[in-house]
Amino acid sequence: DAKTTQPPSMDCAEGRAANLPCNHSTISGNEYVYWYRQIHSQGPQYIIHGLKNNETNEMASLIITEDRKSSTLILPHATLRDTAVYYCIVKRSWGVDSNYQLIWGAGTKLIIKP
Amino acid sequence: EAGVAQSPRYKIIEKRQSVAFWCNPISGHATLYWYQQILGQGPKLLIQFQNNGVVDDSQLPKDRFSAERLKGVDSTLKIQPAKLEDSAVYLCASRRSDGKMNTEAFFGQGTRLTVV
Numbered sequence: 001d002a003k004t005t006q007p008p009s010m011d012c013a014e015g016r017a018a019n020l021p022c023n024h025s026t027i028s029g030n031e032y033v034y035w036y037r038q039i040h041s042q043g044p045q046y047i048i049h050g051l052k053n054n055e056t057n058e059m060a061s062l063i064i065t066e067d068r069k070s071s072t073l074i075l076p077h078a079t080l081r082d083t084a085v086y087y088c089i090v091k092r093s094w095g096v097d098s099n100y101q102l103i104w105g106a107g108t109k110l111i112i113k114p
Numbered sequence: 115e116a117g118v119a120q121s122p123r124y125k126i127i128e129k130r131q132s133v134a135f136w137c138n139p140i141s142g143h144a145t146l147y148w149y150q151q152i153l154g155q156g157p158k159l160l161i162q163f164q165n166n167g168v169v170d171d172s173q174l175p176k177d178r179f180s181a182e183r184l185k186g187v188d189s190t191l192k193i194q195p196a197k198l199e200d201s202a203v204y205l206c207a208s209r210r211s212d213g214k215m216n217t218e219a220f221f222g223q224g225t226r227l228t229v230v
Contacts, residue, residue: 034218043118043205043221044157087156101170102219104156 004088009109018075020108022088025069032091033064034102035073037084044087047073078112085109116140118222120206126228132194135225139187139208145169147219148181148191149205157205163189164211196229203227 005023012018024033034049048055048062050071055062061074075082087107119138127133139146144165149157160179162169165186174181178197183189193200203224210217 041223043207043223045221046218049218101159101162104158106154106156 003103004090004105006086006088006105006108008106009111011111011113012075012078014080014112014114015077018078018082018110018112020073020075020086020088020110021070022073023070024088024090027068027090029068033062033071034089034091035060035062036087036089036102037082038087038107039081039084047086049091078110080112080114083110083112118206118208118220120204120222120225122225123223124226124228126230127196129198129229130195132192133196133227134193135191135204135206135227137189137191137206137222139189139206140210140220142210143208143220144186144211145209145219146183146189147207147209148189149207151203151205151224153202160191193227196227198229201227201229 003026032049032051035047036044037047038044048057048060050062050064052064052068062071064071085107087104089102089104092101092103118140121136125133146163148160150160151157160174161171161181163183166183179193181189181191191204203226205221205224207219207221209219
């Protein structure tokens with residue numbers, strides 16, 4: 001299974017873009033990259049996912065390098081409520097849709113400062 | 115849409131006692147996961163159900179942990195007997211699995227277990 005590497009912690013000023021890097025150099029061709037975040041004392045929350053194209057939704061943008069060995073999650077205008085642990089995850093799947101697991105690392109603790 | 119419900123929210127027990135956690139997934143979600151999250155770490159998958167069948171329980175310590183999802187809806191996770199190292203947050207997640215790939219998993223708030 002592909003493993004991910006993230007910095008343990010990062011700071012970002014409120015209102016600025018937060019760029020969270022992730023290395024997944026052993027990812028295979030059919031493995032997706034997912035991002036979740038976990039605010040203190042809550043369950044993880046889905047943010048975004050992608051395979052090889054860049055993706056954007058109402059929460060964030062995901063930039064995946066052409067060789068797919070790394071990606072960056074971008075929160076365009078960080079607020080204090082974005083303070084959380086952000087997990088970059090490679091989805092392991094096999095066969096039918098029901099066989100789908102997320103392999104979690106330790107994540108990046110993002111602190112948004114006023 | 116109601117989220118994933120878990121209870122209790124907190125539980126403190128003595129080592130060697132038993133404990134059970136309950137999870138009610140989002141209506142219509144066929145896939146259900148139980149995770150263990152130790153402080154400072156990411157979630158670790160314990161067991162995955164598809165309806166009432168087990169898809170993967172390879173990381174479940176079966177000598178003390180058990181889980182069931184008898185009617186393919188609610189699920190319970192039990193620890194018997196508990197050890198100090200079982201202190202963690204136990205997360206339940208569910209996912210719609212209707213043939214659409216890459217649907218996201220939704221998590222409950224978790225049950226924080228402290229074993230003393």
